[in-house]
Amino acid sequence: MLEVSGIIQIFGGVTALDAVSFSVAKGDITGVIGPNGAGKTTLFNIISGIYRQTAGTVLLEGKNVTGFPPERLARLAMVRTFQNIELFGGMTVLENVMVGMHTKSSSGLLACALKIPWSVSEERRIREGAAKWLEFTGILDLSDHAADSLSFGKGRLLEIARALAALPRIILMDEPAAGLNSQETLALAQLIKRIRDLGITVVLVEHDMELVMDICDRIVVLNLGRKLAEGTPREIQESPEVIAAYLGDDD
Amino acid sequence: MQFDQILQYTLSGLSTGAIYALIGIGFSIIYNATGIINFAQGEFVMLGGLFTLSCLEFLKLPLWAAIPCAIAASTLVGILFERLAIRPLKQPTPINLVIITIGGSILIRGIAMLVWGKDTHSVPPFSGDTPIAIGGATILPQHLWIFAITLIIIFLNKVYFYHTISGKAMRACSYNRRAAGLVGIDVRRMVLFSFIISSAMGAVAGIIIAPLTMTAYDVGVMLGLKGFCAAIIGGMSSGLSTVIGGLILGVLESLGAGLISSGYKDAIAFIILLLILFIRPQGLFGKSNSERV
Amino acid sequence: MKRDLLLFAGFSLLVMMAPQFFRGSYLMNVLVFVGINTMLAIALNLLLGYAGQISLGHAGFFGLGAYVSGIMTTTFSVNPWVAMPVAAIVVGGLAFLIGFPILKLKGHYLAMATLGLGIIFYITFNETYEWTGGPSGLSEIPNLQVGGIIFNSDVKNFYLIWGVTLAVMLFALNLANSRVGRALRAVHDSEIAAQVLGVNARLLKVQIFALSAIICSLAGSLYAHTMTFISPTSFGFNFSIELLTMVVIGGLGSIYGSFLGAALLTLLPEILRGANDYDIVIYGGLLVVMVMYMPGGLVRGISALYRKFVKQKPETGHA
Numbered sequence: 001m002l003e004v005s006g007i008i009q010i011f012g013g014v015t016a017l018d019a020v021s022f023s024v025a026k027g028d029i030t031g032v033i034g035p036n037g038a039g040k041t042t043l044f045n046i047i048s049g050i051y052r053q054t055a056g057t058v059l060l061e062g063k064n065v066t067g068f069p070p071e072r073l074a075r076l077a078m079v080r081t082f083q084n085i086e087l088f089g090g091m092t093v094l095e096n097v098m099v100g101m102h103t104k105s106s107s108g109l110l111a112c113a114l115k116i117p118w119s120v121s122e123e124r125r126i127r128e129g130a131a132k133w134l135e136f137t138g139i140l141d142l143s144d145h146a147a148d149s150l151s152f153g154k155g156r157l158l159e160i161a162r163a164l165a166a167l168p169r170i171i172l173m174d175e176p177a178a179g180l181n182s183q184e185t186l187a188l189a190q191l192i193k194r195i196r197d198l199g200i201t202v203v204l205v206e207h208d209m210e211l212v213m214d215i216c217d218r219i220v221v222l223n224l225g226r227k228l229a230e231g232t233p234r235e236i237q238e239s240p241e242v243i244a245a246y247l248g249d250d251d
Numbered sequence: 252m253q254f255d256q257i258l259q260y261t262l263s264g265l266s267t268g269a270i271y272a273l274i275g276i277g278f279s280i281i282y283n284a285t286g287i288i289n290f291a292q293g294e295f296v297m298l299g300g301l302f303t304l305s306c307l308e309f310l311k312l313p314l315w316a317a318i319p320c321a322i323a324a325s326t327l328v329g330i331l332f333e334r335l336a337i338r339p340l341k342q343p344t345p346i347n348l349v350i351i352t353i354g355g356s357i358l359i360r361g362i363a364m365l366v367w368g369k370d371t372h373s374v375p376p377f378s379g380d381t382p383i384a385i386g387g388a389t390i391l392p393q394h395l396w397i398f399a400i401t402l403i404i405i406f407l408n409k410v411y412f413y414h415t416i417s418g419k420a421m422r423a424c425s426y427n428r429r430a431a432g433l434v435g436i437d438v439r440r441m442v443l444f445s446f447i448i449s450s451a452m453g454a455v456a457g458i459i460i461a462p463l464t465m466t467a468y469d470v471g472v473m474l475g476l477k478g479f480c481a482a483i484i485g486g487m488s489s490g491l492s493t494v495i496g497g498l499i500l501g502v503l504e505s506l507g508a509g510l511i512s513s514g515y516k517d518a519i520a521f522i523i524l525l526l527i528l529f530i531r532p533q534g535l536f537g538k539s540n541s542e543r544v
Numbered sequence: 545m546k547r548d549l550l551l552f553a554g555f556s557l558l559v560m561m562a563p564q565f566f567r568g569s570y571l572m573n574v575l576v577f578v579g580i581n582t583m584l585a586i587a588l589n590l591l592l593g594y595a596g597q598i599s600l601g602h603a604g605f606f607g608l609g610a611y612v613s614g615i616m617t618t619t620f621s622v623n624p625w626v627a628m629p630v631a632a633i634v635v636g637g638l639a640f641l642i643g644f645p646i647l648k649l650k651g652h653y654l655a656m657a658t659l660g661l662g663i664i665f666y667i668t669f670n671e672t673y674e675w676t677g678g679p680s681g682l683s684e685i686p687n688l689q690v691g692g693i694i695f696n697s698d699v700k701n702f703y704l705i706w707g708v709t710l711a712v713m714l715f716a717l718n719l720a721n722s723r724v725g726r727a728l729r730a731v732h733d734s735e736i737a738a739q740v741l742g743v744n745a746r747l748l749k750v751q752i753f754a755l756s757a758i759i760c761s762l763a764g765s766l767y768a769h770t771m772t773f774i775s776p777t778s779f780g781f782n783f784s785i786e787l788l789t790m791v792v793i794g795g796l797g798s799i800y801g802s803f804l805g806a807a808l809l810t811l812l813p814e815i816l817r818g819a820n821d822y823d824i825v826i827y828g829g830l831l832v833v834m835v836m837y838m839p840g841g842l843v844r845g846i847s848a849l850y851r852k853f854v855k856q857k858p859e860t861g862h863a
Binding site for chain 2: 592596598600645646648649650651652653655656657659660661663664667668670671781785788789792796822824825826827828829830831832835836839
């Protein structure tokens with residue numbers, strides 16, 4: 001599904017990522033973990049086309065997408081969410097999700113402004129589709145609220161609904177549990193599993209070990225910009241390198 | 252003949268360029284301390300000239316006393332502007348800041364029009380107007396004043412920014428405002444300081460150029476924009492690069508007006524401005540990437 | 545949806561009935577200006593209020609439309625109905641090309657760059673006097689004509705200008721609540737999130753910049769053909785600022801607000817006639833006061849007050 005190979009990222013002389021390679025199987029939930037400063041978010045920013053890496057390639061469904069801008073990746077059915085949720089604060093909850101359907105609709109500027117019949121029916125389809133995803137994440141009752149009035153937890157659900165509306169085949173989530181309380185985290189775990197059950201491949205960066213060990217099929221561990229280990233949750237838990245890195249053991 | 256002409260244009264270009272440099276440094280100081288481009292910067296240039304005029308004509312002060320008074324009065328306007336318009340702003344988004352500094356500049360200009368009228372006023376030169384011959388060209392004593400005062404201001408600036416606590420704090424703010432706040436620098440105070448320094452510098456620029464070009468309530472608009480252009484060429488530095496930016500702009504303008512067409516003189520600055528912003532937004536001499544793109 | 549349509553129909557009806565209440569060529573003339581300024585304010589609002597990109601050079605596009613139309617119909621005797629779309633294409637194309645480099649800039653830098661662009665246009669209008677007549681202007685621009693009707697009286701001009709203004713308004717209202725309008729607002733709120741969802745932010749910004757310029761050009765052409773005389777002073781930096789004031793007063797992202805702002809700023813100098821010198825002070829003061837105390841603009845400010853007293857559920861849609 002997703003194949004990352006030899007990613008190197010150098011920021012002004014500092015090597016943030018050093019030849020990181022791993023692959024994500026279709027339909028899996030893959031977790032990327034590692035101590036602070038391991039380069040997890042940098043890696044995500046590279047995969048999602050926000051940063052341009054110093055070297056290395058990214059293959060999406062076998063296609064080389066290295067250096068593609070985020071909007072092109074969205075059209076290839078890869079979307080992401082952000083650690084500090086990035087909502088469209090001035091718009092309603094429903095409108096936020098409607099923007100998610102951008103790649104799945106096509107009315108251009110003139111068609112919209114002139115209200116050409118097919119753009120009107122497309123608008124109806126967008127509205128219904130968006131409502132469906134709000135229902136999926138359980139916040140349909142908040143449709144008409146302004147997005148910036150939501151609690152952090154609900155905002156997270158909205159961001160996920162918005163990403164799902166783009167009908168991705170792969171979704172990247174940057175610390176989805178950050179800022180959630182324990183109950184919200186439990187619900188999130190269920191939601192992520194339901195997303196996987198839709199056939200969507202999930203890759204997530206996460207600090208909450210319990211969540212990661214519970215839901216992930218495979219785990220990639222980064223430390224100081226290098227890949228430390230890769231395997232099933234059980235293998236990772238038993239890996240001496242990982243334990244050393246997390247306990248701060250010197251080499 | 253041709254060479255003398257070019258020398259003449261270059262000399263007068265350098266003196267207007269020095270003015271642009273002073274105004275440009277004013278822009279940069281505020282920008283570096285606050286991230287704001289103060290669209291009202293040019294108005295302080297206008298205020299400097301007109302306050303000097305009032306001090307001379309109404310208060311009957313001698314020139315050496317009128318100038319500091321005018322600088323003080325313009326600086327007071329700068330302080331009021333920061334206190335009444337910038338500081339109370341609840342949503343300081345870039346667009347709101349652009350609008351409020353534009354609004355402030357129109358307000359200052361409008362009040363100046365009510366106070367001094369729409370006429371153009373002349374201000375006497377500091378030391379006579381006997382031309383001085385240099386090679387085949389001539390310059391006025393006022394030109395020498397402009398060069399000398401600009402040099403002094405740039406020197407004082409250097410001393411302030413590198414050898415005083417408050418200047419160093421201001422530089423810290425320009426590198427990282429949050430970090431500066433965390434180490435105990437009063438960032439809001441620095442914002443006020445930046446407005447004080449740049450309104451004073453604007454006023455000085457306005458005072459030294461007024462005897463050459465005359466002054467009126469609306470001279471601030473163009474001078475301010477040209478100063479901004481100088482700052483952009485210099486990469487928004489509050490030092491030498493902006494001075495060079497101002498001088499380059501002044502000379503190009505003067506040569507362009509003299510040798511090509513005087514009607515397009517003002518367009519030259521803006522074409523340079525657009526080219527720099529499009530091609531080298533970090534300024535002619537800068538190398539770092541910055542957030543303006 | 546229904547409510548929006550009803551509101552627009554009501555508004556159009558009121559506008560079309562205006563000549564019944566306001567008689568006299570002076571008043572009609574003022575209302576014609578309100579219409580032209582409404583179009584321009586909406587054009588700027590699409591860019592500033594929806595896409596979040598400032599322009600201080602819109603008077604330049606307005607002027608360019610007027611001059612292309614004016615020169616084609618006078619010097620080259622082209623039919624005004626042909627000249628207007630040609631002007632729109634020229635101005636739109638130019639804006640599209642400039643849009644790519646200029647919209648890479650953000651915030652203050654974009655403001656300065658567009659300001660510079662506007663001034664370059666203004667200087668060009670003044671200096672290319674073989675074409676434009678320079679500072680003394682271009683006169684004897686022909687009126688528009690449909691069949692036997694020549695649009696040369698104030699009442700006829702009123703219907704012409706307001707017919708187009710209402711069409712532009714409807715166009716903008718439709719756009720605002722559509723896929724493209726949402727994408728614009730998304731770019732405004734979080735460019736990165738919009739891109740991740742597949743919105744080509746850069747292209748979209750350039751498109752809306754060009755559309756905005758085209759509306760300005762249309763308004764400029766209509767201005768030239770109704771006034772029959774144009775000169776550079778109508779298209780200077782001050783007018784760009786006046787447009788900005790209209791948009792800010794009415795409210796960023798509010799189409800009806802743009803009408804309100806345009807109406808207020810067009811009528812204000814007429815009301816203050818005699819106190820003519822004060823209007824510049826008042827513009828400046830209005831800008832400062834609005835940004836400080838009513839950053840959402842008049843329409844939103846008033847509806848917030850209304851809700852406070854009448855107590856309805858919170859409004860969230862964009863109008």
